[in-house]
Amino acid sequence: MVMLNKIYTRTGDAGDTGLATGERVKKFDARVTAYGDVDETNACIGLVRQHTAADAVLDPILARVQNELFDLGADLATPERAGKPLGWEALRVTGAQVDRLEADIDRLNEALSPLTSFVLPAGTAAAAALHLARTICRRAERVAVRLACEPGEAVSAEALKYLNRLSDLLFVMARHANAQAVGDVLWTPGATR
Helix, strand or coil: CCCCCCCCCCCCCCCEEECCCCCEEECCCHHHHHHHHHHHHHHHHHHHHHHHCCCCCHHHHHHHHHHHHHHHHHHHCCCCECCECCCCCCCCCCHHHHHHHHHHHHHHHHCCCCCCCCECCCCCHHHHHHHHHHHHHHHHHHHHHHHHHCCCCCCCHHHHHHHHHHHHHHHHHHHHHHHCCCCCCECCCCCCC
């Protein structure tokens, strides 16, 4: 259970923050950046949901994803260090969560027409917001991959898969949102030459 009775603690005033392990790191640390980008993805999905609240297909998935992104943030905020056991079972993203994203992608994509060009991040307000969330999620994925490549750092394979599948899901959701109204807005190469 999480208890947050005091919002400001003053412990970060000097530019550092605490990971879930109690370890103190700079606020620009790659791990903090990774879970910060996940948090930004989640906040953007919160804005997306202002446009999908009446959508009985997309909104329940997005609600679940928001909760799972907190799981992912907890996963990233709890590094496993060689020779330093945690002493508790850390919250980690699971293969089942990745599998659910894949099932959502397949189900939504099944009803969509095949693509004949790249899709512009446009169309309905919901689609445009979903594309914004997708691009933020892709950044979070790039940062998490960079973190995983740093010496002494580890990011679970499932966490990386989750971010990759989530950005795919957000893309398919944007196409779904546009299919309900204006259709995909396609790129026309060299159209304005």
